[in-house]
Amino acid sequence: RAEVVINGSSLPAVADRSNESLKHSIQPASSKWRHNQTLSLRIRKQILKFLDAEKDISVLKGTLKPGDIIHYIFDRDSTMNVSQNLYELLPRTSPLKNKHFQTCAIVGNSGVLLNSGCGQEIDTHSFVIRCNLAPVQEYARDVGLKTDLVTMNPSVIQRAFEDLVNATWREKLLQRLHGLNGSILWIPAFMARGGKERVEWVNALILKHHVNVRTAYPSLRLLHAVRGYWLTNKVHIKRPTTGLLMYTLATRFCNQIYLYGFWPFPLDQNQNPVKYHYYDSLKYGYTSQASPHTMPLEFKALKSLHEQGALKLTVGQCD
């Protein structure tokens, strides 16, 4: 019998898999969901005890200089030197300074977005956050186009742009970056030593081609602070995913938060297969035991927040 792997546990193919996705079905339904302003404010306040998105979204120019040595967050024994290029791209002030938005969309990368028709709705939000340079043009009907902030884990350069081995791939990345048109490009540069060269390549490309993006490099304490907040709330994550990081940051500057493309399960609520990513062929086994993420656990926490009205999860079609 075929098996799927979700976060390390092998589940028999048919019967248990359906239970798995039914277990996660979302209530209340879209039309009945109401925002809970009191709870959202309480969450913002609690998170502020651990981190401040305005500051932690990026290291600023004034705090580092070229040649400074940084220990990687997950590889404490490995270090990097702040290069001239990185220094040049550090913002002078926080890209979120004094920012407040009525509604924000955070777009995760699950295949549940395909055929959702959510593009228009996503684009109506005042601030739209996307993850890992996910493509939009070809999927606009389902994912929208508006992008105010997009993240880029260094691993994306390997996975989606063939480590820029030749001019064709460099051009592809360049096109994607040009398409960002002044949005914030959020690069976790200090997490793991494996990303060192990739971050440098991207920085060099941005400077050489005068790409119009506002680069941001998350603070050294952000990841542990985010993990600390969730652990305190009994959500035992190993390493927060990009999506959870974005939600945690967004609580600071968004009144209402709408999540799309968060669905780490191989079947949707109607038992139809769901791709892991809406735009590539990465498989669910990718979130294996070796992976530091605990996506289904995160999802459970987000679902509970949806039920309480602190955020709105959309996992089906948009109205």
Ligand code: CTP
């Ligand atoms: N996500 C999800 N369900 C999926 C795929 C993604 O809920 N099937 C959410 C996760 O919160 C994830 C975000 O969408 O962080 C963006 O997806 P992806 O680019 O796969 O992010 P990460 O797994 O965090 O990135 P990486 O693999 O580079 O750590």
